[in-house]
Amino acid sequence: MKSKKGAKVIIETCMGVKPGENVLFVTQEGFEETANILASEVSVLKANPVIKIVKGSEMEVEPPQEVVDLMLSSDVILAVLDLRYLQLFAHMNARARATNAGARAGLVPFILWDITEEDVLRIKNLTERLAEIMGEGKEARISTALGTDVIMSIKGRPVQQLKAVFTEPGEWGAVPFYAEAAVAPIEGTTQGKAVIDVFMERVGAIKQPMEWTIKDGKLVEIKGGKEADMLKQIIKEADENATNIGELGVGTNHFFKNFTGTIGDKMVLGTIHLAIGKSINIGGKVMSNIHHDAVINKATLEIDGKKVLDRGKCLI
Structure with a gap:
């Protein structure tokens, strides 16, 4: 329940997800539970969550092309990754291309349940x-x-x-x-x-x-x-x-x-x-x-x- 409260703040307040939007989760092994909790809040809003699991080694420079294509077709992108890969993701050309095209992107290391x-x-x-x-x-x-x-x-x-x-x-x-x-x-x-x-x-x-x-x-x-x-x-x-x-x-x-x-x-x-x-x-x-x-x-x-x-x- 605590995680659900924090997830609601991320999806509704931080990202402003709206019904019908395509929301992509880029995540890795060990972070799937966090991505699933967030995706459930996306579904509550009648938006469309997609979860893509990548290996950390695939995120050293740029994401795999399949992930890039999904990013460029999404309204909202949530990277649910280890802090190291979040930092790399922030400065990737793929992130810049997606946001320049109008996507909103959020980097999520974990759900902070007590933030309001x-x-x-x-x-x-x-x-x-x-x-x-x-x-x-x-x-x-x-x-x-x-x-x-x-x-x-x-x-x-x-x-x-x-x-x-x-x-x-x-x-x-x-x-x-x-x-x-x-x-x-x-x-x-x-x-x-x-x-x-x-x-x-x-x-x-x-x-x-x-x-x-x-x-x-x-x-x-x-x-x-x-x-x-x-x-x-x-x-x-x-x-x-x-x-x-x-x-x-x-x-x-x-x-x-x-x-x-x-x-x-x-x-x-x-x-x-x-x-x-x-x-x-x-x-x-x-x-x-x-x-x-x-x-x-x-x-x-x-x-x-x-x-x-x-x-x-x-x-x-």
């Missing part, structure tokens, strides 16, 4: 307000007590809204709680030092903070312990654009207060994250075979000199 419609709408409103501020801004500056001090140009760049509510054609993001406003910095403009102290994708929870030196939009030096060594290896094995600073993201979820050592940490209100690698699918111009987020806690964020966050406290 009111929580979801609060997340939506904050994300929209922050995205408006960032979208009108020219320069962003991030700083922390640990020594982060980074500036970048964001002038003219579209702001992606992962706002937990995706009811308009072409909208996409994670549901029911995963929330951020994100922008791709103008290539070559990011400068400064960033201290990564929470989490980094493919590295894990950060025990010894990593210090990044960024010059002309590239990560040029990494200092730290084991985590820094892991990141150096990731970059070594990636392509020539792996060091591009491809994203500034700002968490907008008030619901979670504690870090989990997973990619979900980047949604927590009061954090920001910087990504290395690909930016082309979020409004930038750089293609890479990686896109990895690194989370910074208790951040101060200024847009054109005006504080939006102050040491993790939201000011809007």
Whole structure:
């Protein structure tokens, strides 16, 4: 019953599923129960659920062609996958093609039974307000007590809204709680030092903070312990654009207060994250075979000199 309550919020509030719509579930072994619970709520609304099970290995770069075809013929797409594959799915060309064609896409790691419609709408409103501020801004500056001090140009760049509510054609993001406003910095403009102290994708929870030196939009030096060594290896094995600073993201979820050592940490209100690698699918111009987020806690964020966050406290 608890899962059913959470599923109802995802299907009705987050995705706004309507009677007659074609709703595709892309899922993997171990997640079928979650997909079935969500699909039952789709059926209650007299919409048309289709569940497609894939192997994780089939989702490393792009989905199988059969899945792509289904995505392009669906009104709503719900990816019910492991967090790792959800992150990959978000930046796939297939996802971009489907949403550009008008599909609404939701990324679902699990059903959060105790989140309410009111929580979801609060997340939506904050994300929209922050995205408006960032979208009108020219320069962003991030700083922390640990020594982060980074500036970048964001002038003219579209702001992606992962706002937990995706009811308009072409909208996409994670549901029911995963929330951020994100922008791709103008290539070559990011400068400064960033201290990564929470989490980094493919590295894990950060025990010894990593210090990044960024010059002309590239990560040029990494200092730290084991985590820094892991990141150096990731970059070594990636392509020539792996060091591009491809994203500034700002968490907008008030619901979670504690870090989990997973990619979900980047949604927590009061954090920001910087990504290395690909930016082309979020409004930038750089293609890479990686896109990895690194989370910074208790951040101060200024847009054109005006504080939006102050040491993790939201000011809007």
